[in-house]
Amino acid sequence: MAKIIPFRAVRPTRSKVGLVATRSYESYSQYERDSRMSYNPYSFLHIINPGFKYDKQITGKERYTLVRNRYLEFKEDEIFVQDEKPSFYVYKIEDRKGQVFNGIIAASSAKDYENNIIRKHEDTLEHKEELFKTYLKTVGFNAEPVLLTYPDNPVIADIIKEAQKEFAIFEFTMTYRDTHYLWKIDDEEHIATIQKEFEKINTIYIADGHHRSASSYLLSKDENASEHDSYNYFMSYLIPESDLRIHEFNRLIKDLNGLSKEAFLIKLDSLFRIENRGTTPYKPSKPHHFSMYLDGEFYSLYLRKTIYKFENVLEELDAQLLYKTILQPILGIEDLRNDKRIAYMDNSNEMYTIKTAVDSGEYEVGFGMVPATIEQLKAIADNDLKMPPKSTYIEPKLRSGLTIYEF
Structure with a gap:
């Protein structure tokens, strides 16, 4: 049975969220990164590329420490705030092609990864796992959720629809013309219902984020985390299988x-x-x-x-x-x-x-x-097999810096 928990997200203020949120770091060219950071002091790129401040390429542990410093500065300047109550977060994306994705941002269990409740379909590289584990341990947060998918569930779907009747915490459109919405679920009854529904699910699947999942699991082992320690979880975006889009x-x-x-x-x-x-x-x-x-x-x-x-x-x-x-x-x-x-x-x-x-x-x-199908992805994961590199191009593509999970 899958275990997810609510958490107190650190997130941008409503007035800054559209300026903070970024695509994944690797999706930008060097020119794009430099341009965005030159004209937007609030971009999350300033946190993950701290060397820009010094006009210097910085790598390794020194970079990780500076990432942590930039992150703390964003909190000190109240660009980021932290919610008072642990919550689940309903996250909706409407992209420029008219596709709509609805899901829940939560903290997923590293134990579920270890016990193959969270299943993978891609190989990971050991040196990348270790590198990112060290990064996570130094910076102390997840800033981009792992994309997980689960069988369609009408109870969870109804709670998502109910949450979306309220005024969204965020509603903003990026330059790629995709619109993002965020709602908070902090009602204890709804939280308990969502958790019970996930406990009925025997298997969920990694759609995107294999290295981040593996590194979070390694971090939990390194820290000898107790059952309730924040190191035992990693931030995830869980969407129903019918919302997942797989391209070739x-x-x-x-x-x-x-x-x-x-x-x-x-x-x-x-x-x-x-x-x-x-x-x-x-x-x-x-x-x-x-x-x-x-x-x-x-x-x-x-x-x-x-x-x-x-x-x-x-x-x-x-x-x-x-x-x-x-x-x-x-x-x-x-x-x-x-x-x-x-x-x-x-x-x-x-x-x-x-x-x-x-x-x-x-x-x-x-x-x-x-393109491959969700049935193929699941069957390969269920048989403990691994797809060749670049077998799937998965949507949605998530943004960094919208919700942050701290260790």
Whole structure:
């Protein structure tokens, strides 16, 4: 059974929240970060990039200490305030494409992660886990929730709807034209009901935030936390499975591994039925079908299922299938995480991003696929298997600095 608890969030004042909130640090270019910090003294980027103040690149433990200092300054200047009562927080996002996401920000149990109640579908890197654990221990807070998903629950849905009838604590629109809303649930009866409903749920799944979850778990072990110690929990945003959006990442390859175009197509023919689709962008519509852009033309690749057999649920995932049939045996790409010959693009512009990248000469061939399903994600996690890197592009994308969980 899943355990979540309310917490006393530290959050921006209503007047500053739109200025404080940021996307994830890695999603900005250096130019974007510098521009935002130059003109917005309230941006959360000032906290996580403290070296900007000194016009210096600062790394390691020194940076972590300065992050802590900037955070305390935001609290001292009352840019951040802390709620008096432990609460759950209803968080709603309406993005520019008209998608709506509703969920609850809460503190989830590191023990649930250890006991596989919170399940993962991606591998994590040990050095990154340790690095982020040290970061968390030094700064003393979570500023971006881990995205978790749970089976749709009508009782929880009704409480969320009830909370949204009240005046929102936050309501603001970002430059990406997505609008964010936050409501507080501090009524003890509603809190108890939400907790009881989650206790009925045997399994919840990490949608995004595998390294943050793993690092929070390591931190709880390091601190020898008691059952009620804040180190035993990490901030999460829990949304029902029906609200989760899973998109694909397209693959771009720099060369054909020494093969001519003709030789490459002949090798593909052994496992795929190939059709030339000409210059019109083609996007596949079924599992085990791929699109390919090569030498100015689009192709459809249909797997010959009478030849290729699936051994487990991971092998049925298209990202894994593409790797096992083309990327590894034909194009010679062994390490999907570190090989410099492969790049990944989300599907925001569908096949046009592939065409542009290949036409530029930077890449030789590009592949598109249909997205994974929530059922595949869960089945892979349930079987303790791991997806290849960049198998899923998950929405919603959350903002940093809206609610903060302190240790």
